[in-house]
Amino acid sequence: MPDQVELITYCDRLGGSLPGLKQVLDGPLAGLFGGVHILPFYRPHDGADAGFDPADHTEVEPRLGSWADIREIASDYPVTADLIVNHVSSASPQFQDWLRHGPDSPYDGMFLTFGSAFPKGATEAELMMLTRPRPGLPFTVYEQADGTKHLVWTTFTEEQIDIDVRAPLTLQYLQRVLDLLAGSSVKCVRLDAVGYAVKSPGLTSFMTEETFAFIHQVSDWCAARGLDVIVEVHSYFQRQVEIAAQVDKVYDFALPPLVLHALTAGDVAPLLHWFTVRPTNAVTVLDTHDGIGVIDVAEDGHDPGNPGLLSNAQITTLIEAIHRNSGETSLFASGGAASNVDIYQVNSTFYDALGADDGKYLLARAIQFFTPGTPQVYYVGLLAGHNDVALLTRTNIGRDVNRHFYTRHEIAAALNAPVVRALCALIRIRNSHPAFDGDFTADGSGSSITMSWSAGEDRVDLVGDTATGAATIAWTSPDGEHTSPLLALAASRPLLPVV
Structure with a gap:
């Protein structure tokens, strides 16, 4: 199937x-x-x-x-x-431990910072190359318990801390x-x-x-x-x-x-x-x-x-x-x-x-x-x-x-x-x-589209007009061939009574 x-x-x-x-x-x-x-x-x-x-x-x-x-x-x-x-929550126990203990944390190295991602630094041009689904650079300032501040890599939101998948x-x-x-x-x-x-x-x-x-x-x-x-x-x-x-x-x-x-x-x-x-x-x-x-x-x-x-x-x-x-x-x-x-x-x-x-x-x-x-x-x-x-x-x-x-x-x-x-x-x-386990074809022009699947004598076809939404589906079955407008398929029995 x-x-x-x-x-x-x-x-x-x-x-x-x-x-x-x-x-x-x-x-x-x-x-x-x-x-x-x-x-x-x-x-x-x-x-x-x-x-x-x-x-x-x-x-x-x-x-x-x-x-x-x-x-x-x-x-x-x-x-x-x-x-x-790619990331964990800033509320994760690992990240919170790193904020408290810094380099003494057992999770030191798990989270990406500007320094760990760019150990030799980065030019403006290199930073502008970075891909991100939001505007701006992917960094958020986080401060550890001893006052040390880090630019932590946050691709998505400030609460989503990127992890170092090389560690x-x-x-x-x-x-x-x-x-x-x-x-x-x-x-x-x-x-x-x-x-x-x-x-x-x-x-x-x-x-x-x-x-x-x-x-x-x-x-x-x-x-x-x-x-x-x-x-x-x-x-x-x-x-x-x-x-x-x-x-x-x-x-x-x-x-x-x-x-x-x-x-x-x-x-x-x-x-x-x-x-x-x-x-x-x-x-x-x-x-x-x-x-x-x-x-x-x-x-x-x-x-x-x-x-x-x-x-x-x-x-x-x-x-x-x-x-x-x-x-x-x-x-x-x-x-x-x-x-x-x-x-x-x-x-x-x-x-x-x-x-x-x-x-x-x-x-x-x-x-x-x-x-x-x-x-x-x-x-x-x-x-x-x-x-x-x-x-x-x-x-x-x-x-x-x-x-x-x-x-x-x-x-x-x-x-x-x-x-x-x-x-x-x-x-x-x-x-x-x-x-649907067989061969697929599709054709059309303008607003009209035809899509078909066939396997031996079994066949199912879709013919639709994307400008109006009018469409029919035709399919073979052991008891013959059937054709129905898509909307007419609603004649199927209700699935659950409203309570």
């Missing part, structure tokens, strides 16, 4: 806890997903970056559950978890985390922020040869423990193709903006071009816990002579369309308008990015599911969620607009919406039809 559709979710925002997530997976979502990526459940899960700044990478947040709960979920659903290789104690620390993940029956590890993990004087310190060597080293550790690996990198599309040739799996982060361009501009040409060059060892996504990236389709930031998948004008028009479709709620959540880790992303739910147009949203999902790779659906996208402006207002964290906390009643109500029922039926077709 083809790779099944996976769910990516925070456990506290869909179920309230790890046991709560298991109840949702076994209950209203039963039979929908062939795996689940549980976003960081380490302590604390609610720090500066929603769990991506762990104070203790080896401990499950007690408010969410335990390692036993991870094993319980993994007994029924292949689990993907994050290995955060033996850092490598031991990461392997301890992998031991816990493997021992808790986790199947796959995502190397979060790995592109920034290795700092090299005189280079961009992003996806260098040394970075690839580190990825191979960690991949070998994972293979020895029976763990699969996904590399998470936002970068120029050609670099993604090169990365994919050297790793097990990557994310297709170019797909979301290309699908949005097709559906807002009525232009499928850039998407069809991407199908001819993209790697197929990819996890396909439309939305994630992060924003919608534009760097993945833009010109090469290090060599503007290399064009992107979309032109600068097309990207500007796309961003304006997302803001307009979302009633400008995405505008208030993106760039410098809120506290954002990455200013090169647009923060919005995918449903609102398309103006809550059911037809276009289902066509977007169908395009995702027909694109070669392993489809992954974000929990807010599964429920066709709207931008959570109230949460954004409370936290002023841009990404929170797409990180809603769902109650059980909200889950039940969303699952009864026609667009969600149709999406769930589409997921079931993608999970079960044998044609």
Whole structure:
């Protein structure tokens, strides 16, 4: 059978806890997903970056559950978890010990400073070469107990302290985390922020040869423990193709903006071009816990002579369309308008990015599911969620607009919406039809697109108009051939009564 559709979710925002997530997976979502990526459940899960700044990478947040709960979920659903290789929280016991004891700390050398990264110093030109997803230099001043001040490397936020992945104690620390993940029956590890993990004087310190060597080293550790690996990198599309040739799996982060361009501009040409060059060892996504990236389709930031998948004008028009479709709620959540880790992303739910147009949203999902790779659906996208402006207002964290906390009643109500029922039926077709294990073709022009899979006599076809959102899906089965508009798939039975 083809790779099944996976769910990516925070456990506290869909179920309230790890046991709560298991109840949702076994209950209203039963039979929908062939795996689940549980976003960081380490302590604390609610720090500066929603769990991506762990104070203790080896401990499950007690408010969410335990390692036993991870094993319980993994007994029924292949689990993907994050290995955060670039940084730890400033509240981590290791960093706090280093602040207290300086060179006498057993963790001295674990954390990157300007001095340790550039032992011979750095010129202005060398510092300007550094790649960072935020403006400014990646350093924060921290003072130790004896008054010594250091420029500590902080790629993302001031609370996320970059670790030195060349230091033996850092490598031991990461392997301890992998031991816990493997021992808790986790199947796959995502190397979060790995592109920034290795700092090299005189280079961009992003996806260098040394970075690839580190990825191979960690991949070998994972293979020895029976763990699969996904590399998470936002970068120029050609670099993604090169990365994919050297790793097990990557994310297709170019797909979301290309699908949005097709559906807002009525232009499928850039998407069809991407199908001819993209790697197929990819996890396909439309939305994630992060924003919608534009760097993945833009010109090469290090060599503007290399064009992107979309032109600068097309990207500007796309961003304006997302803001307009979302009633400008995405505008208030993106760039410098809120506290954002990455200013090169647009923060919005995918449903609102398309103006809550059911037809276009289902066509977007169908395009995702027909694109070669392993489809992954974000929990807010599964429920066709709207931008959570109230949460954004409370936290002023841009990404929170797409990180809603769902109650059980909200889950039940969303699952009864026609667009969600149709999406769930589409997921079931993608999970079960044998044609998806065969050969893929795609064609189109203007706003029209046709995507097909075939294996022997088995066949499934998608025909859509990205300008209007009108689309049909046709498939073979043992009892004959079937054709249905995507919206008509909503005739599937409700998944859960509203209570």
